[in-house]
Amino acid sequence: MTWEDELRKLPVPDPPDELLARILASRAAGARVLLPQVTTANGQARYLRYAAAVAVLVGFGWLVFSTVKPSPMRHAGGPPIWSLDGMPLFPTTVLAQEQRVRDVRPRYALITTTVPSAVRAGRWTYEARWITDGVFTSSQGQRTIARAASVHDGKPVWFMTESGRDTVLVDQASLRPLRYVRPMRRHLLIQEFGRDSMVEWFHGGAPPNARHFQGSAALPGPAGSPLLVAWSSSIDALVQALPLARGWQGSVYSINWLVYSDRVPAFTPLDLRVTGSDRITVPAGTFDCWKLEVKDGVEKALVWVSKDRGWIVMRRRTSSDQSGEWRIEARLAAVDTTPPAP
């Protein structure tokens, strides 16, 4: 078998089971997407015939005109710019390989002062959407973050989950994680945290592709400062406990996956800073908010935090270049502060 044959047989995952439900939910919620127009082969041939006919007529007309009245003017320069490369879809910068620069040092003092009693149980549902040049482009579905009080090893903890896809237990007093479990389609990641170190297990795959990893690492920062688990809802709990005010700033370490520490550092500081206040309206209502900048190395997001409730009301990440601006937003759509069942 040649590698060209192997290419066609490269394994590809199956779509997740919940995708159909997500599609139908988006439709039911009124989301609409404008798809690009694709002409059929017949349609294309017809257009080509029309184009050829028009070209012949124009050419004939030009021939007659130039014969009757030749023009002394000649255009200088090369062919039109759009025909040079023939790839309007991809800017040439695509070919550049950009190395991501990361600053692994916290920008501000590590957060040590929090108000853990301000953290509350509840369910927060967000609607994510993609916006291009200020125009709604597509819905990115809904995500629900749930938090309930529970007990783990005799300690009061917050049991948190995002759309049921992962679970993180956070110590209610210190807001440091104790256990994080993330089941995936064929893999399972478990992280357990002690006072100053963590252990991680990663299992999955079927033979011969089975992968088993176990690793440990010392936790960064002082034992009293909170920590976040990357790609989890733990930041939502921390934000409720922060004494946000004009000019407030602080950094917190986010724990990534040890199994991928060759690609992403095991710990990355998130730098948080209040940049102002704002009154915003989202589907869940109108809120007076602190505008919190969250910086992860060179990347930046904005988070609007309700002044009186501590809820994250909206998150936004914006990027732009000379051809436009793109942003993804998650807006609070519904809140249920009835404590969910443990």
Place this chain on the structure above:
Amino acid sequence: MSAAATSGGSEAQIDAARTGDPEALASLYRTHGAVLYRLAYRLTGTAQDAEDVVHDVFVGLPKALGRYEERGSFASWLKRVTARVALMRLRARTRRREVGIEATLPTVAPPFDSATVALRAAVDALPDPLRAVLVLKEIEGYSHAEVGELLGISAGASRVRLNRAMRRLRKTLEDGR
């Protein structure tokens, strides 16, 4: 019987989906969703992007069906729409030129210890324009003219890119031995 009726989408289903009927849309998803997801995954290289592409295709399908001419195969039309959406997403991803915290989440673990690791890595390492041509021509079986139409380039440019992609793949694989 129309071509559509023989290619995984009955006329009744398509007509119902055109009106936004959820049952018809779900039925079309069950017939075509997996194939479209695989195409989107191969083009975008990530499960999250593939999921979003298929989501957008089916959310926008009822309106798009208004422009479907029912002359070619429905499955093939749907694949072309999906390829277009995936390529638009690649373009937007390139414009963003950043990887968000969630986007860096490895939703599909790499196939460690597999004989296909080197090939997968070599394909993943190709620049998006070259990978798109490779996937569409060598895996999906489109002609260079069709690839050119999807990518907005000429058939000749498609040939050149495929040649470059193949050379890069061979070199990467040979260097890795």
